[in-house]
Amino acid sequence: MAHGLFDKTYAAAEDRYDSLAYRRAGDSGLDLPALSFGLWQNFGTDRSPETQREIVLHAFDLGITHFDNADRYGPPHRAAQKFFGTVLARDLAPYRDELILSTKAGNPIGPSPYLKGGSRKSLLTSLDHSLRDLGTDRVDIFYSHSPDLTTPLEETVGALVSAVEQGKALYVGISNYPADRAHEAAELLRRAGVPLLVHQPRYSIFDRSPERDGLLKVAAEDGFGLVVYSPLAQGLLTDKYLADIPAGARAQNSAFLSPDVIDDTYRRRAAALDRIARERGQSLAQLALQWVLRGPEVATALVGASSTWQLDHNVKALDAPALTEEELRLIDEHGVHGTGLKA
Template sequence: MSYGAFEKVHAAAEDRYERLAYRRAGKSGLDLPALSFGLWQKFGADYSYEVQREIVLHAFDLGISHFDNADRYGPPHRAAQQLFGRVLAKDLAPYRDELILSTKAGNPIGPSPYLRGGSRKSLLTSLEHSLRDLGTDYVDIFYSHRPDPTTPLEETVGALVSAVQQGKALYVGVSNYSPEQTRDAAELLRGAGVPLLVHQPRYSIFDRRPEQDGLLKLAAEDGFGLVVYSPLAQGLLTDKYLDGIPADARARNSQFLSPDVIDDTYRLRAAALNRIAEERGQSLAQLALQWVLRQPQVTSALIGASSTRQLDHNVRALDFPPLLPEELAMIDEHGVHGTGWKP
């Protein structure tokens, strides 16, 4: 298949492993980059392939070897996987052994009862589609995207185990599970000889549930890592909304961020956090990334980007000195849990 007669095949940067720290995923043998790249948003069919390709390849050149996907990501559903599969086929195929590719299943992607939920049918069928989308024989991590209370956990876990036994996944994870559900899933997986590698929760200065509900403590005790998503709270932990809502901002057309939450309370708290960041010589986004990565249980933080410039900026978060106790105390004062949530 040809993707353009004059499009040059990418040659990865030779110093890509000198640019980014890697961290061990729990008690496993797997290292992940401190920052991983998520294709959750802005990697659908409504964005430029050339720009998307440039961002993915630049991320790899920066040392980001972990690319996180899901059957649901688009729009339309599966478009992000198909985009990445196109880049993999043309540019990254020689580096497949260096990539950690993850995908997820279980969130609704269609009206059929087999296109949602945690049944064996749903999860394993989705995985087959994902492998075709990505153009690879296996993924490195296969997640149950969300718990399904209508399906026995034993069935959901059994599907994850089968994916590993069939050679279609090397590791398994769960996402959006409560600590209690995670504990039960980990126990079932351990009994089947397929340990839980990672949990993917939402975690940020404005969403502290992993601290409050015991997930961080469970990760330390049980030996799995955390790959956290939305560390920038959908852009609320950047300087984008300090003076209002820009015309091209995500808050104007996103189902995950409502303009209603960008109120005076949010702006006061975000402005205070921004001042803390400025005193450290960094941006609010860089501060927010450092903040989630301060936790030893957090193996990696997922970031997205709409440009290579934005990607470079976020990766530079790792260049700043650790947060001091007095700085963490000030962040706690202004980074109030629940800020920016929809009513």
């Protein structure tokens, strides 16, 4: 950390619970903020720690209590967790009981066979390391980051159960699991007495996978909430790419967004969605966030931010009136599944 980063004492905003809506996570007793903060991108050692700290603390001041992390986030891997651990120790420690901290394990973080996959060895070792990174004795939610078809699901689920039984996690989740495997995991966890709290899928106007593969239905039936990521489709559901690719934009240097997908078809559909948003007095980003939160299956939408302004702008999406049936029909017409997605 840069010298002087924590010279200023932080005190949380007294009105932080006055505005932001909270939603119940499935059939559990846990409420999550309608918008949660993800440290997937913009929280590596290649970014300004001063700016990162300002954004995180501003998020909490807005009532965002859920901070989503993973052993893989950086660069390098684990950098985002280590950064958050520093902020937790120096700024947010008095508020630890007000925070929902989550982390994930299972996606590759190194060449060793024990640094990837859904084995007990991989998941529980990573969790111990993550607790050290974060400087806390437990996380609130521990996820299996991705399905590992080479490991018995019973073993992966058993590791999640052990994390709770050992007091290292309060709840468990899964991420990127297809609907059928999510249902299997939920059944196994239910039998073990550790219900599945949440599933974290990608979901946006341009990525309807949770609708198409039945995940929304499974979530409702099995009683878990959805914590959706990429609700803005890596920036495609903003006004950033409506005309051209601006200098320094994510599409120029991201492994998750290729400039090849920003074509005439994308621009035509995004422009139509932008017009719908403007007629409602919103930005396209605000419309996209409101859309993913329209149903009860979604407990929260993960947002990142590169500035406090961007965070404020996204939170204002929650102030808009509900989408009408006609607006939803128009969004379906122009929000075609697969738009902007890499093949």
